[in-house]
Amino acid sequence: MQISGAEILVRSLQEEGVEFIFGYPGGAVLEIYDAIFRQNQFKHVLVRHEQAAVHAADAYSRSSDKVGVALVTSGPGATNAVTGIATAYMDSIPMVVISGQVPTPAIGMDAFQEVDMVGITRPCVKHNFLVKDVTELASTIKKAFYIAKTGRPGPVVVDIAKDVTQAKHEFSYPDSVQIRSYVPVTRGHPGQIKKAVGLLLEAKRPYIYVGGGAVQGNAAAEVTELVRLLGVPCTNTLMGLGAYPGSDRQFLGMLGMHGTYEANMAMQNCDVLLAVGARFDDRVISVPSHFLGAPKKIIHIDVDPSSIAKRVKADVPIVGDVKHVLAEMLELLRASSQRPDAQALAAWWQQVEAWRDRKSLWYQPSDELIKPQHVVQTLYEVTGGNAIVTSDVGQHQMWAAQYYKFDRPKQWLNSGGLGTMGFGLPAAIGAQLANPDATVACITGEGSIQMNIQELSTAKQYHTPVKVLSLNNRYLGMVRQWQEFFYGTRYSESYMDALPDFVKIAEAYGHVGMKIENPADVEPAIREAFSQKNRERLVFMDFRTDQSENVFPMVGNGKGLDQMDLPPHMREQGGEAADRDYGNLC
Amino acid sequence: MRHILSILLENEAGALSRVVGLFSARGYNIDSLTVSTTEDATLSRMTIVTHGSDEVIEQITKQLNKLIEVVKVIDLNESEHIEREMMLIKVRATGKEREEMKRMADIFRGRIIDVTEKTYTIELTGTSDKLGAFIEAVDRSVILETVRTGASGIGRGERILKI
Numbered sequence: 001m002q003i004s005g006a007e008i009l010v011r012s013l014q015e016e017g018v019e020f021i022f023g024y025p026g027g028a029v030l031e032i033y034d035a036i037f038r039q040n041q042f043k044h045v046l047v048r049h050e051q052a053a054v055h056a057a058d059a060y061s062r063s064s065d066k067v068g069v070a071l072v073t074s075g076p077g078a079t080n081a082v083t084g085i086a087t088a089y090m091d092s093i094p095m096v097v098i099s100g101q102v103p104t105p106a107i108g109m110d111a112f113q114e115v116d117m118v119g120i121t122r123p124c125v126k127h128n129f130l131v132k133d134v135t136e137l138a139s140t141i142k143k144a145f146y147i148a149k150t151g152r153p154g155p156v157v158v159d160i161a162k163d164v165t166q167a168k169h170e171f172s173y174p175d176s177v178q179i180r181s182y183v184p185v186t187r188g189h190p191g192q193i194k195k196a197v198g199l200l201l202e203a204k205r206p207y208i209y210v211g212g213g214a215v216q217g218n219a220a221a222e223v224t225e226l227v228r229l230l231g232v233p234c235t236n237t238l239m240g241l242g243a244y245p246g247s248d249r250q251f252l253g254m255l256g257m258h259g260t261y262e263a264n265m266a267m268q269n270c271d272v273l274l275a276v277g278a279r280f281d282d283r284v285i286s287v288p289s290h291f292l293g294a295p296k297k298i299i300h301i302d303v304d305p306s307s308i309a310k311r312v313k314a315d316v317p318i319v320g321d322v323k324h325v326l327a328e329m330l331e332l333l334r335a336s337s338q339r340p341d342a343q344a345l346a347a348w349w350q351q352v353e354a355w356r357d358r359k360s361l362w363y364q365p366s367d368e369l370i371k372p373q374h375v376v377q378t379l380y381e382v383t384g385g386n387a388i389v390t391s392d393v394g395q396h397q398m399w400a401a402q403y404y405k406f407d408r409p410k411q412w413l414n415s416g417g418l419g420t421m422g423f424g425l426p427a428a429i430g431a432q433l434a435n436p437d438a439t440v441a442c443i444t445g446e447g448s449i450q451m452n453i454q455e456l457s458t459a460k461q462y463h464t465p466v467k468v469l470s471l472n473n474r475y476l477g478m479v480r481q482w483q484e485f486f487y488g489t490r491y492s493e494s495y496m497d498a499l500p501d502f503v504k505i506a507e508a509y510g511h512v513g514m515k516i517e518n519p520a521d522v523e524p525a526i527r528e529a530f531s532q533k534n535r536e537r538l539v540f541m542d543f544r545t546d547q548s549e550n551v552f553p554m555v556g557n558g559k560g561l562d563q564m565d566l567p568p569h570m571r572e573q574g575g576e577a578a579d580r581d582y583g584n585l586c
Numbered sequence: 587m588r589h590i591l592s593i594l595l596e597n598e599a600g601a602l603s604r605v606v607g608l609f610s611a612r613g614y615n616i617d618s619l620t621v622s623t624t625e626d627a628t629l630s631r632m633t634i635v636t637h638g639s640d641e642v643i644e645q646i647t648k649q650l651n652k653l654i655e656v657v658k659v660i661d662l663n664e665s666e667h668i669e670r671e672m673m674l675i676k677v678r679a680t681g682k683e684r685e686e687m688k689r690m691a692d693i694f695r696g697r698i699i700d701v702t703e704k705t706y707t708i709e710l711t712g713t714s715d716k717l718g719a720f721i722e723a724v725d726r727s728v729i730l731e732t733v734r735t736g737a738s739g740i741g742r743g744e745r746i747l748k749i
Contacts, residue, residue, distance in 0.1 A: 122604060123611045127654040130600070147654060180749065181596055181657040306648035309641070 002168040005134040006035035009098070009165065012141035014041045015173045018069050020060060020433055021045065022053040026073025027113060028100025031165035045433065045462055047426065048454035050077050054084020055423050055452070056430030058093050058155075062413045063388055063431040063438075065218070067094045067148050074100040075113030078159075079120065083420060085155050086124040090417025091239060092216055094153035096144045103163040104132050117159040126154030134167035139174055146177045151184030152304040153216055188301065188320030188328065196274070196299040196316045197332045203272035203297075204344040205351075206232040209255065212239025212416065213277015213302060213322050219243070220409040222326035223276060229333055230340060233352050235263040237278050238401055239416040246405030247385065252352065253361070256284040257555045258398040261360035261570070264553070264561040266352055268294050275300045277322045280312040281417075288312050290560035301325045358570055360553050361402055369546040370519050372396060372471040375526075376403035379441060379469060382526045387439040388431050390414065392424035392448030395477035398551045400443040422451030428466040429459050439467070439530065446472040446496055446542075456509035459538050467529050468540045470502060473547045481550045485565070486557075506540035517544045588617070589643050590662040590669055590739040592747050593632040596655040597623050604653050605632065614638065614646050618671075618714075618736030629657065629749070633669075633738045635714070658747055666742035672709065673717045674699075676731040679706040683728060694720045705730060713737075 003011070009032055013021070022045045025033045036044050047053040050072045057068030068088075072081045078099040088095045102111040118130045127147050129140050137160070144156040200206055208230075214223050220243045227234040227250055234244045235255040244251055253260030255267050267273070267285070273296050278284070285291040288311050300307075300314035301322050308317045318325055363373050376399050379387070389404055391397040391414040406412045413431055415423040428442040449470050459466060471477075479494040503513030512534060516525045522543070529539040552567035559565075595601050602621060609616050614636060621632040636646060643661060650659045662669070679687045684706075691698055691708045694716070700707035710720055714737050721732065741747065 118600060119603070122600075122607050179654065182654045304652070306645065306652055310645060313641075 001170070003171050004031065004035065004165065005137050005160070005167050005169065006031040006165040008134065008137050008169060008171050009141065009160065010035040010039050011171050012138050012173055013069065014039070016067070016141070016145050018042045019066070021069045021071050022047055022056040022060070022430065023071030024050050024053055024073065024077060026077045026100060028074035028102060028162045029071060029165070031162065032071065032098075032100070032160075044071075045429075045458065047458050049452065050080035051084050051422065052426035052452050052455045052458065054081045054095070054097060055087065055420075055426035056433075057095055057097070058084060058088045059390060059413050059427030059430035060434045061093050061095055062427075063410050064434040066434070067096055067145055068430065069096050069098070071098045072100070073113065074102055074117070075115050077113075078115055078117040082120060082124065085121055085157065087415045087418045087420045087423060088155040089124045089126065091212060091415065092153050093155065094148040095155040096141075096148055097155055097157045099157060099159045101130065101159045101161045104161045105163070107161065117157065121157045125157050126152075128157035129159065131158060131160045131164050134164045134169045137164060137169070138171060139177075142174045142177050143179065147179075147182065151182075152213075152307075185303065185305075185319050186321045186324055188318040188325035190328070192316055192318045193325060193328050194332065196318060197329050197336075199272050199297055199299060199316060200230060200274060201336070201338050201340055203340055205269065205271040205348045206230065206274070206340060206345075207266050207270035207272070208232055208234040208274045208276065209237070209267065209278055210234065210240040210243045210276045211237040211278025214240055214243040215277075215409040217277055217303065217322040218409075219277065219323040219326055222323055222330060225330055226326055226333075229330065231345060232340070233266055233349070235259070235267065237284055237416075238414065240278065241401060241412045242406035242409040245407040247407055252356065254401050255561070257286070258402065258551050258553065259555075259561075260402070261358050261553055261564065261566070262352055262355035264555065264564060265355045267291075268560065268562040269351075270296055272297045273299065275302075275314075276326065277302060279307045279310065282311075285312065286555050286559060286561060293560070358573065360567065360570060362569055363549075363567065364569070366546065367519055370516065370522060370543050372399050372473070372543070372545045372549055373403050374519065375469060375471060375522055375543050375545070376400055376443065378523050378526050379443070380404045382523070382530050383439055383441065387411075387441045388413065388435060390424045390427040390431060390440070390442045392444040392451075393419045393421045394445050394448060395473075395481065395549075395551050396443050396445045396448075396471040398478075399471070421448040424448060425452050425455045425466075425468065426458070428468070429455060429462065429464045432464040432466050433462065440464075441467045441469060443469050443471065445477060446470055446474065446499055446502070447476045453505065456506065456511060456538070456540075460510045463536065465534070465536050465538050468538070469526075470540065470542050471545045472499070472502070472542050473545045473549070474499065475547060478551070484550070485554075502540060502542040506538070511538040511540055513540045513542070515542045515544070587639070588635065588637045590667065590737060591634045591636060591647065591650070592660050592662055592739055593634065593650060594624075594657040594747055594749070595630050595632060595653075596657065597628050597630045598655055601630065601655040602632075604655060605634075605650065608649055608653065609636075609646075612645075612649065614642065618734075620736045620738050631747075633736070635737050657749060660741075660747055662739045662741060665745060667739050668742055669713055669737045669739040670711055671714045671717055671737045672711045672735045673720070674707060674709055674733040675720070675729065676705055676707045677724060678704060678728040678730060680704050687724070687728070690720075690724055694723075696720070
């Protein structure tokens with residue numbers, strides 16, 4: 001039987017097991033929306049802005065094992081989706097974004113709501129397609145899902161001309177897909193894996209650095225087993241948080257620009273570094289030459305060969321699926337009786353503990369002003385460390401990463417690569433739909449939340465009872481912090497004037513709003529928000545926080561990992577010199 | 587250092603712009619680019635002449651391989667290879683210049699493929715250096731127009747780039 005292209009698309013999505021589509025209708029996708037109306041296998045979530053559709057689909061994917069799907073119309077619908085697509089691309093999130101296109105005869109005619117979507121998104125997708133022939137529609141959708149979720153995952157855009165959705169064709173969905181030019185590597189090179197294990201066993205100061213690749217590659221169990229088996233310290237990147245349990249003793253905290261003192265010092269001073277699904281980016285190691293100034297052997301496992309030797313050359317590069325490669329390393333280790341030199345490892349731990357004892361995340365508590373760190377810590381306690389936490393971008397994001405100890409992968413969802421403000425709320429909605437029984441919290445700020453605040457309406461419509469914690473310091477905090485440190489306290493356009501009454505906004509959308517101004521009220525407010533009473537409701541908490549608080553430690557531009565700007569209490573300790581006498585351990 | 591990359595890619599709409607877009611987005615250089623279909627109409631063969639440090643060339647190769655439509659990439663510099671480029675050059679050929687130009691074309695094993703009373707159009711094939719040398723050898727003022735294809739390359743001997 002011949003069915004329309006729109007029906008073929010819907011059937012294809014059903015074949016892929018799609019549960020939710022996040023989207024917004026428009027002229028070029030009317031046929032598709034009609035086909036969606038006439039089916040009931042998957043649900044459509046109507047967002048209030050296309051950017052939010054893509055973020056929600058993205059977080060739906062990040063917080064599950066599924067591929068997120070977004071659907072937007074041509075022209076402005078498509079361009080609005082671009083920020084979301086670039087966000088997913090930078091963080092390697094598997095996603096299929098379907099965009100409408102003007103009918104094939106109108107392409108290139110500057111038709112109403114025409115934009116070259118394939119051209120615009122080319123640099124920020126794993127791959128994209130323009131479907132101009134209905135006979136190719138089903139196989140293209142199959143390929144799109146396959147490409148999105150295999151190898152290094154990423155977003156795939158399928159741009160479909162309107163006449164294709166109207167044309168008729170037989171539906172047959174391919175069982176498998178073979179693309180001769182695309183053959184992702186799974187297994188690592190056995191010789192390299194052996195070499196890596198040998199290096200780790202001979203290390204005096206070994207360190208394991210785990211990135212988002214371990215989260216996306218479902219390798220958290222293998223990472224954890226390896227770290228414990230070797231008894232070595234471990235750090236996660238912003239994207240890797242949860243890959244190794246955040247509350248474990250062997251975890252030194254996040255590393256990088258706002259990493260803990262111990263995580264960064266260990267990174268700089270280790271002698272053998274195992275990088276797992278991480279890419280040595282500028283926010284992690286800062287300047288490569290300084291990082292490599294302290295000699296170390298580097299083992300680098302990544303599914304994407306282009307991530308290896310991009311910023312830092314590896315001594316033992318291993319291209320492969322991190323889960324597979326780690327499993328093979330574990331097998332070799334289990335079969336061997338050799339373990340790292342206990343004496344050297346004890347000395348290394350002693351040094352690491354000395355760094356940790358400096359308590360780089362300590363902050364001066366206050367009875368008068370709400371400390372943003374305290375809000376995150378209280379959230380951690382009240383939710384028992386179990387919430388799925390999304391964030392926006394800025395100071396609050398860093399505090400969330402520093403103070404909420406993520407024990408599980410896919411529990412922490414944030415825009416790490418692109419740094420997209422406005423990600424948090426739609427992401428929370430997507431995560432809640434993927435995990436209906438989970439507690440979902442969105443840590444945001446008064447700047448970021450206003451970039452997609454309209455999604456409070458979507459949350460109402462789909463009954464996603466996420467809890468929004470806005471750390472409202474009346475500043476674009478991270479911008480203000482940089483202006484304080486590097487621009488002579490000239491706070492150019494970073495003050496958020498004319499802020500709305502967020503309680504009223506929340507209430508206007510049909511939610512619960514709370515304004516919290518005293519430190520003593522923080523815990524009761526969070527407890528109330530997460531209480532049974534509010535189980536089914538979205539609660540918006542507007543915390544009036546300390547305006548002058550900064551994120552520490554901080555690796556300034558052009559500085560090395562061991563040249564952090566330290567919080568005031570550490571500066572008073574005057575421990576700078578003490579760090580340098582580390583040489584006797586080598 | 588100058589490198590010649592040979593790329594086998596799917597002969598599909600948009601494949602070329604992905605390759606070109608990659609070079610501009612990541613700040614790599616394209617000195618020349620040639621592309622056309624192969625004996626298998628589903629495949630295109632592209633030759634890109636680029637330059638950069640070993641690290642940059644390694645990244646370019648990896649990034650090219652990452653493109654879904656790219657089937658294979660080889661750096662021809664890694665072993666012996668042959669490169670050829672064709673140039674069509676239109677030169678003024680009047681009076682005694684006419685004889686001189688004919689002689690010059692012969693020396694460079696060029697062929698005169700179009701003749702008017704005042705001009706010759708010469709077809710010249712060789713390495714890019716040789717074509718450059720021809721341009722240097724003739725008086726600049728007689729060159730009316732130059733069209734170069736960019737280099738095409740192939741491995742020497744039995745080394746082949748195929749699926």
